[in-house]
Amino acid sequence: MGTLIRGGTIVTASDIQRADVLIEGEQVVAIAADIPVQGHQVVEAKGRYVFPGGVDPHTHLDMPFGGTVTADDFRTGTMAAAFGGTTTVIDFVLHAKGDTLKNSLHVWHAKAEGKAAIDYAFHVMIGDLRDEVMAEIPRLVEEEGVTSFKLFMAYKNNLQVDDETLFRALRMAGQAGALVQVHAENGDVIDVLVKEALANGQTEPKYHALTRPPEAEGEATVRAIHLAEMAKAPLYVVHVTCAQAADAISDARKRGLAVYGETCPQYLVCDNSDYERPDFAGAKYVMSPPLREKSNQEVLWNKLKNAELQGFGSDQCSFNLKGQKELGRDDFSRIPNGAPTIEDRMGILYHYGVQEGRIGLNRFVALTATNNAKLFGLFPRKGTIAIGSDADIVIWDPTVERTLSAATHHMNVDNNIFEGMTVRGKAEKVFVRGKMVIDGEKFVGTAGYGHFVPCAKFSQVDL
Amino acid sequence: MGTLIRGGTIVTASDIQRADVLIEGEQVVAIAADIPVQGHQVVEAKGRYVFPGGVDPHTHLDMPFGGTVTADDFRTGTMAAAFGGTTTVIDFVLHAKGDTLKNSLHVWHAKAEGKAAIDYAFHVMIGDLRDEVMAEIPRLVEEEGVTSFKLFMAYKNNLQVDDETLFRALRMAGQAGALVQVHAENGDVIDVLVKEALANGQTEPKYHALTRPPEAEGEATVRAIHLAEMAKAPLYVVHVTCAQAADAISDARKRGLAVYGETCPQYLVCDNSDYERPDFAGAKYVMSPPLREKSNQEVLWNKLKNAELQGFGSDQCSFNLKGQKELGRDDFSRIPNGAPTIEDRMGILYHYGVQEGRIGLNRFVALTATNNAKLFGLFPRKGTIAIGSDADIVIWDPTVERTLSAATHHMNVDNNIFEGMTVRGKAEKVFVRGKMVIDGEKFVGTAGYGHFVPCAKFSQVDL
């Protein structure tokens, strides 16, 4: 009556074992050398890796941005995620100015319910941290299963917070058992540079990158670390793109601070030359922080190899070129920021990382699943294959070769920033809480099957 | 027919799960929610942790040193190790000048065979790296299951090698799939300071520390890292004691180098004030590198917490105060270097680390077992609890409180540097390849049961 995954190689963040896995109900109940069939439904996994389902700690689904809304909602976004091997997303609730956190959270619950094909949890992006909102932080932690809060050091006059707010939030979060995430770019500097560029008639996509220099990311990262240190609070820096920021995180960890950094697939394989593509095609790559000089890629790979960065998210935030990215045809600052990456997050890391020898299999699992689950209080329910854990499992065929493309991807968007890259390795079957949702090229799950999963409090993480 | 460990909490380097473990023969064959008894021998583990047996990557058993021999040989040393939860030691073969590596290795095989109560592997400490010895390195890797080689940057006119030798060994090892370990202290500086101290009549144990300043360790660590970088080879720095050396390793890892550092329990809980103990009692603490200023302890704990150090060895090297340490009563430089630590390595880390909140359980397992097994090619046979792995298992009672003492320890030596420390947590039962060797206060194994375990080649390690 269970499901028996037979003959595969199970990989966790620390182990690699040739063993069978037995799922009963929604959980893994046995891992053993040779589990008798005994009426179980058998799934053959010989020659395949059996990975924990991916936990994507950074997605923006159904999110309003600059007068439009991301192309993928929870239905299309989570389905595409599942095709890529991801079985849980932690999506960012957007807290609008004037609103309560709780209400914003409920808006997001409504977006996800009935649509998500895989499980989901929430971070909250705080847009307006007035005193009563500050007071909600411990309540969300205790009552709502939301234990991570993102603040923006960029997007002046919009989401950007000042240091007082960030410092107070860090202290509050530290006491409440929550983890503060920062988007670390110096928004003041960027705002000056953007206005100046536009005033000079520099409107093409490449000016997006030129007005957001890596030093602005390095500065903000160092500042956030200093504030966290003074607040005696842990810190998670989202989407680290460059040596300046990544080295700042290494320096903090060297000093024993509880500082964690995340990077994303796009920063590993794309670079700022992509902004030069003709016919406004550079707009596809407009995201914040921007793509950097190619030399940063090796820096980031080294950081992943040596565990100097811990999180790995897609920063999925898809917009169609047609009708959406086009809003900024005459003004790069109006191009909606973001790219569709939720589907290929694991595929990119597998190919350019594991397949090409830059990282090992355990690190692959740590980055795609385990670390993210641990950092955000979803572990051990999510992020591993272990007795009692949710049976979120990917059967990964390491031999398949395929070419990534908007023509074939499952995201609801007309472009793919990895277009044309040929990669080896693919999620062949994907299970969410024991139920198969992907079977080869077919989605066999159901929109609405996905549950909300509450996050536990942050506590010391052994990464 | 198997052994069923029931109801415990299994901890690996990445997971914590409430599950049963089934051992058949020498291996783990199943981990499951509820394994039927079915005639298996049941071992109750409720309320206990089920850890992988410890892998101690740094022991000196039956080793000649300065005209005497360590107090513990493979019989007493491995039995004591087992009492502490360690099920594999990687002992250092001493390669004597003029000898071949192979012959030295055979001498060590002879010391261990028939005596070891637990499994063992070997590193070789190269004493004399002439060309024909260099040529033996790949042969030991390919044929003898020895894949790690230690070189000394200290002990002038004895084991110390010059940079040419170290550099050539790094390149040879890098190509052969071996890992070079260094004892990183600048022996030239130390030699000058020691001679000068003795010439000044400064003969007490405390001068051992004063003539081996932390800067001498910092310098040698930086140098070894530079040489490894130029040789494009990985590097493992044994017994890191101070901020200078540990920070150098962090800096190397920050730059993406395959550099690993090890520390030992004594550097976490003892300090250089111990050398001031009256009546020559400071001699117990004479080891190299020496104990440091207390402020280094927090640095080292932070490095363990943030995975900036990866290995954790005992550096077991026991000498009796009476008759051995006493050789240096009038000259600290003649005090045999080393201390008995093989038995309490895990207990110290558990109490001061896990119990007192400095590190988590996964990190505890990583440090005591998994990392060491991975770094030296014993994984996944050793260092974890997984299907197909050797059933080297410790049932750890986290509630027992006890006081460490030479009066009660099982090492064959008249002193204990942790004397009088009261710690919580203790290995209750210990299995080596499925066979129980420790049952409470009783050794129930057999001298000679322990096997030699060949080490696989070094390859990229996800630590």
Add this chain to the structure above:
Amino acid sequence: MGTLIRGGTIVTASDIQRADVLIEGEQVVAIAADIPVQGHQVVEAKGRYVFPGGVDPHTHLDMPFGGTVTADDFRTGTMAAAFGGTTTVIDFVLHAKGDTLKNSLHVWHAKAEGKAAIDYAFHVMIGDLRDEVMAEIPRLVEEEGVTSFKLFMAYKNNLQVDDETLFRALRMAGQAGALVQVHAENGDVIDVLVKEALANGQTEPKYHALTRPPEAEGEATVRAIHLAEMAKAPLYVVHVTCAQAADAISDARKRGLAVYGETCPQYLVCDNSDYERPDFAGAKYVMSPPLREKSNQEVLWNKLKNAELQGFGSDQCSFNLKGQKELGRDDFSRIPNGAPTIEDRMGILYHYGVQEGRIGLNRFVALTATNNAKLFGLFPRKGTIAIGSDADIVIWDPTVERTLSAATHHMNVDNNIFEGMTVRGKAEKVFVRGKMVIDGEKFVGTAGYGHFVPCAKFSQVDL
């Protein structure tokens, strides 16, 4: 007809020579081995040093602060400065919100004219950098001889500027040939900590230091450096107090940036234990940034020795204990910030620096005079003894021993933070533009003799 200083040892920032100096009119016209008397007025300097008159780059005279006004104005302040060997001050014009820079400058001219006993120049502290004020910067540089502008990263809701303002000011200044000075403390963090302390009833002077941690200074220093780097502008960090900030400046200079740091005598010889003095006496030491842990003193001395800090100012800002400091008897945040240091700046550096062997004579002159004159465009008119330079000269008796005290000092204030320190070395005679203003214990100058000296543009400085 001239003044002939005979037989002294002339010290400049690079030279030490036994020579006579001839002054004609307001300038030095000859330096020679043996200048004939020929009717000149002879001043004997045998056994004395002949130093360039000090240039104090950081004074606050006649400045409103927190509802009161500094105890010393241009009359008493510059007279006291002269007693200490200082012949030029660069005072900070306070630009009030709503005012123009030009008008604020004229207010300051009015305060100084007719009162100053020595020469003076001005920096402007910008209080409100709206667009029309930004546009005044190049005008002040070109027309008013003001080429340095100070911005505050602390004093939230008062002088504090945001990063946009600082960044824009840096770019504007860089283009205009001006130098931006920053008070580098993170005012947001401090504001939170101060409010919290007061809310907790922590009102004593020591909480002034506890609510302004060194990390807040380190953070702001790093941030200002990053902003200057992105703005491609030079930067001068005023009153550096701690390792965190000083090391940040060293790191910037190591990378080739035009970043300069200043420290002050109080940070070299006082420390945060002074805040513990009974009966509100700790209030004397309330200044921002606060006095630090004593260990920072050695760091700062090392930085001065190795030219890792370049400027040396008094940060004179005197308030009486009675009637002024007392305003904060029940609330440390209302204690007027600052201390009387203009008179003893050179005496402290001479005794604790030169006399006690921490720095050499050339460095002493560089720090007290030459560097400050070069950084702020007063060189070579001020800051050296050279042909054509203003004859601002101190005849310094290195043998006199004296005890610093409010009872004997010449500042118009009832306290002295160096009270009771016995120092060797004293300005015996002081000349400003050839006119003697100090003769032993007597002030022989005139209030109003001092001129305004326009500052030249900043250009690359060889420090």
Add this chain to the structure above:
Amino acid sequence: MGTLIRGGTIVTASDIQRADVLIEGEQVVAIAADIPVQGHQVVEAKGRYVFPGGVDPHTHLDMPFGGTVTADDFRTGTMAAAFGGTTTVIDFVLHAKGDTLKNSLHVWHAKAEGKAAIDYAFHVMIGDLRDEVMAEIPRLVEEEGVTSFKLFMAYKNNLQVDDETLFRALRMAGQAGALVQVHAENGDVIDVLVKEALANGQTEPKYHALTRPPEAEGEATVRAIHLAEMAKAPLYVVHVTCAQAADAISDARKRGLAVYGETCPQYLVCDNSDYERPDFAGAKYVMSPPLREKSNQEVLWNKLKNAELQGFGSDQCSFNLKGQKELGRDDFSRIPNGAPTIEDRMGILYHYGVQEGRIGLNRFVALTATNNAKLFGLFPRKGTIAIGSDADIVIWDPTVERTLSAATHHMNVDNNIFEGMTVRGKAEKVFVRGKMVIDGEKFVGTAGYGHFVPCAKFSQVDL
């Protein structure tokens, strides 16, 4: 009866003044606004800079090397130096194995006497630091005016010393008032790489650079600094070529250590692409350390600008291509190391530094003269223009443009590594102790006019 230099702009390490200079006998006796002619011999300097004569702290004249002898001896070398504006050289005495230091010094005195056109002092390169040689160090300091001793960390089996020797020398020198200089490259690594390259048939000049990687220089520099720190002694690192080494020096100075670094003109304007020149022309550039990747040039300029490097020497060591460099036509390791740079040291720094805006005039003088004189105990006799100092003076025409070439230079060698570079600025007249030795294109001095100048002990240097 004196010499009156009239109307020039006198530049010292800290000052720039329009003034006349009067020389009487061998010294400067007056600097004044307008010195009456009164029978003095007048030298017009209007529109010219009047610099202190250069002090070249690093020359190898008449030195045996690899079976040949440098092409320039004290006669040709010092004459060429004078043409370039240098009036004092500090040449390296080569201490041969088995010899005493004193005897080696006398050999060098014999080489210089009767030949030198300008003044000279000596460092000693210690070739063999046995105990009786160690004991000579304080004797040379006290009795022979030799206060700097160079040790080699490279040239294995030849000049290279081990760390014990270097450490002991540092301590001895520190106590004796001497300054240790190091050639900082890891000779052990280089020796392995050279042998390997030759074994692989890699014999062309470019392999000289490839077998001496910058990491080998970085490592040795860090090591020397650590040893000096433990020895509590000052350290001077000769010929710094790359970021790795220069940054290590910055880090040491940041920590307050008395560590100084020197670079040379060739590392500022030549790079490792010069080794690729056809027809063995790359051999001209064979020197140790080798020329580096071009990116290091900007690093070194920044270090000079910010005073992070202090010394500036030519490392003159000339060999003819024909008959000398050719010795290594089939084996790069046999190419005599060194290049002819004594004549153009100041011209290169003036043009690429001052003229192109990378450094200022004061820094130019500090680097070419003052710092070197201070560091090695020749100041204030040498290295400045001051009353009582030797009248070593260069009248520099900043307007002349000329092209450097072996065809026109005055060194006795058939090649010039700056061949074809067109520079602005030239020594027009040069005085040594008051006597003119260069007058335009003519040498008007005398071989043998130059004196030996004893060096004073090292003491704290304000650089």
